[in-house]
Amino acid sequence: MSTLHPLKVAVIGAGYWGPNLARNFANSPDWRLMAICDQDGSRAQQLADRTAAVAVTESVDELLASHDIDAVAIATPAQTHHDIAMRAIAAGKHVLVEKPLADNRADGVAMVTAAEKAGMVLMADHTYCYTPAVMKIRELVESGELGEILYVDSVRINLGLVQPDVDVFWDLAPHDLSILDFVLPGGLNSVAVSAQGADPLGSGKSCVGYLSLPLANGALAHIHVNWLSPTKIRQMVIGGSRRTLIWDDLNPQQRISVFDRGVTLQRQSDVLDDAAQRRASQISYRLGDTWSPALPEYEALAKMVGEFAISIREGRSSRTDGRAALRVLSVLEAANRSLTRGGRRSPVSGSGLLLEEAI
Structure with a gap:
């Protein structure tokens, strides 16, 4: 238990997520x-x-x-x-924001810039x-247990609610994108993304989606999100040059x-000159x-609110800071552009730049 005064x-x-945050803050010694x-006073009172x-x-x-507080946790619609x-x-x-950081990259940049200046x-x-x-996946990747990452294949599907304000990419893909940013060496640094979406319900937004992101050294990440699946699947496969990891969150x-x-x-120099034998070898x-x-x-969530407190006390960035959230937001915006272009690859804003230039 912490011996410091609680923040x-x-x-x-x-609404939906606020009670989970409130419970974990209330139960945390930090x-x-x-x-x-x-805005609904009766709901707040309950x-x-x-x-x-x-x-x-x-x-x-x-x-x-009017209230003596060190920080706020925001669990409101993304546009607010x-x-x-x-x-x-x-x-x-200090500010904690539920995903996504904002509903557009420009607002996300303004938030990150303002926080760093202040x-x-x-x-x-x-x-x-x-x-x-x-946390274990990150540890295994960092230790080199998997070797060089060759591909990532992620599936996040269920029979879910069609959201009124966002499509399936903005609703479900932030989870997978934030995980990739967290576990991959160098974070989420794709320079482009291609997205394909379908709206078989006629809801006016994509209910099924496929997202492809090229990664470092020729690797590829693929994310499948779906509101219409009768079965719920939460799986990620991370293929490495040494080992392959499968995460099944529902097991x-x-x-x-x-x-x-x-x-x-094998390297071509290690095998015979004959082309057929070389391919086989x-x-x-x-x-x-x-x-x-x-x-x-x-x-x-308990771990997350603890990380928030440690970041404040040590004056450092958190493991999922505003810049990490901005990288996720940048990919989502690029996915939007790709959808409007019929699935053609779209550049990710801020990728390949110095951090100061990226924001």
């Missing part, structure tokens, strides 16, 4: 939940009653002006994130990055499996053991 936080938004803010928050307000301005975050930063508050922590609630499984007994199986390509298959690492049990 003081307010949750803005008492935090003291001070207030709930929501959440405050469940989490022992001492204050309720319907006004963000009143919250920032920029306005609320900018007001909070101007008031000297010396405030801006963190994205990319919850999956704090799960035991994804609590064995979320991660590591396969010492794959294809080995270049490829060899290996079949080794399969193992599953033990994972600790904890709630990802």
Whole structure:
């Protein structure tokens, strides 16, 4: 348990995600939940009653002006994130924002810039990055256990609600994109993206989508998102030159499996001159053991709010800071452009630049 005085936080938004944030802040030794803010006062009061928050307000301005808080956690619709975050930063508050960071890259850039100039922590609630499984995947990639990453294939499908304000890419793909940014060496640094979407329901937005991103050294990431599947699948395959990892988030007994199986390509200089023999000799298959690492049990959101507190106290960027969220946002915008161009590859804004130039 922390021996430091708890930081003081307010949750803005008492709808779908706000209660999860409020519960974890209330239960954390690093935090003291001070207030709930929501335009619906009765909804805010109900959440405050469940989490022992001492204050309720319907006004963000009143919250920032009249309540003793160090930080705010924003759990409101994406189109409101920029306005609320900018007001909070101007008031000297650290900011946690649920995904996505904003509903457009320009607003995301403004948020990151304002926070850095003010010396405030801006963190994205990319919850999956704090799960035991994804933390282990990051560790295995960093240690070189998988070797050089050759491909990533991710599936996130279910029979879900068609969202009123965003398409399936903006609803589901941020999870996979934030995970890739978290675990891949160098983060999410694709220079272009191609996206294909379908709207078989006639809803006016893509309900099924496929996203392809070239990665470093000729590798490729592919993400499938779908609101219309009768079965729920949450899987990611990360193929490496040494080993391949499969993450099945819906299998609590064995979320991660590591396969010492794959294809080995010899250098052309190592084989015979004859073309046919060279092609045959270049490829060899290996079949080794399969193992599953033990994972600790904890709630990802608890880990996330702890990281928020540590970032503030140490004056450092969080593991899922505003720049990481901006990289995800940049890919989503590029996917939008690709959709309007019939799936043609679209450049990712800010990619390949120095950080200062990228934002």
